Amino acid sequence: MSDAYHQLLDATIRHLEILKSQGVEHVPVLSETLAALSAKPVVRATRPPETPGPGPVSERPKVPASTTAVRPTFADPVGYPSVSAPKPSTVPSAAARSRWSKAAAPMPSNPVPSKPPLPLPPPLAREAKQAALAGLRTQVLACVRCPNLVASRTTVVFGVGDVDARLLFVGEAPGADEDLQGEPFVGKAGELLTKIITAMGLSRDTVFIANILKCRPDTPGQTAGNRKPRPDEMDTCIPWLEKQIEIIQPQAMVALGATAMEGLLGKNALGITRLRGTWQDYRGIPVMPTYHPAYLLRNQAITEKRKVWEDMMLAMDRVGYPISEKQRGFFLSK
Numbered sequence: 001m002s003d004a005y006h007q008l009l010d011a012t013i014r015h016l017e018i019l020k021s022q023g024v025e026h027v028p029v030l031s032e033t034l035a036a037l038s039a040k041p042v043v044r045a046t047r048p049p050e051t052p053g054p055g056p057v058s059e060r061p062k063v064p065a066s067t068t069a070v071r072p073t074f075a076d077p078v079g080y081p082s083v084s085a086p087k088p089s090t091v092p093s094a095a096a097r098s099r100w101s102k103a104a105a106p107m108p109s110n111p112v113p114s115k116p117p118l119p120l121p122p123p124l125a126r127e128a129k130q131a132a133l134a135g136l137r138t139q140v141l142a143c144v145r146c147p148n149l150v151a152s153r154t155t156v157v158f159g160v161g162d163v164d165a166r167l168l169f170v171g172e173a174p175g176a177d178e179d180l181q182g183e184p185f186v187g188k189a190g191e192l193l194t195k196i197i198t199a200m201g202l203s204r205d206t207v208f209i210a211n212i213l214k215c216r217p218d219t220p221g222q223t224a225g226n227r228k229p230r231p232d233e234m235d236t237c238i239p240w241l242e243k244q245i246e247i248i249q250p251q252a253m254v255a256l257g258a259t260a261m262e263g264l265l266g267k268n269a270l271g272i273t274r275l276r277g278t279w280q281d282y283r284g285i286p287v288m289p290t291y292h293p294a295y296l297l298r299n300q301a302i303t304e305k306r307k308v309w310e311d312m313m314l315a316m317d318r319v320g321y322p323i324s325e326k327q328r329g330f331f332l333s334k
């Protein structure tokens, strides 16, 4: 049977899954349609595995600095200041939510750069999001589309956080620690990301953290080390992230580093220095590119920490998190 047939079938199944997760139990179908569906199918010789196919992969706003700048204490080598207890997430504004109200039903995602991006599906209620994300997780954990990564991985790293997170942080790929623990950003770079999130007054439970690649890139012939994901691996894996984004529908995303930016936006990986601090767009969701925490571990200049911190303040402001005077002053030299 034709690819078009299978694409339509996949789209129908996806649509039915979304309806089911929204609590719809019955769908009217014409008897002629049922008869046609019941007809004996012609079996195609090579059916691809039941995992998603390849997908797609301003001016710089200024954050006003406080005049009462507080230099953070450098209790840790990277010096991300800690703030008091994480603030509980509050209900997003109606204006922020209404952005999605006109969105159309989901279609198979394989956009060509010249075409307008696919609109996001209508947002789900919290329970439906949890169910959809749990179903997706089961699929992702069973993914075998990259034989080299399947052979080398210990775990598949799906992502963690709140299904209703206002902010979604996107990294590159799991490293050795993440591969062992099955959770993103738990190694050295992860500890720094956690400090940054805490300095924002948030916690890993109130945001969502995911990666472009769900498996650790293999390093044949080496026992340690990391490598950048290959374009074919990114193309193969990104549909999973797209699904996570469709389900969570954060108010904004933070692209951590060049690979995350390239994966989400298709922008040239060399552009992170130019694009960081400027709002980009992913299917209607604002994206703030910033440096990867691993870069801050390598370059501990306070100016670089301040740049990332300014990007974080822009993200906080965009999704309605308050920024204290103390926070505005982090990493400003007196």
Ligand code: URA
Pocket: 171, 172, 173, 174, 175, 178, 183, 184, 185, 186, 187, 189, 190, 211
């Ligand atoms: N770096 C990433 O980009 N992601 C992780 O999960 C860990 C380190």
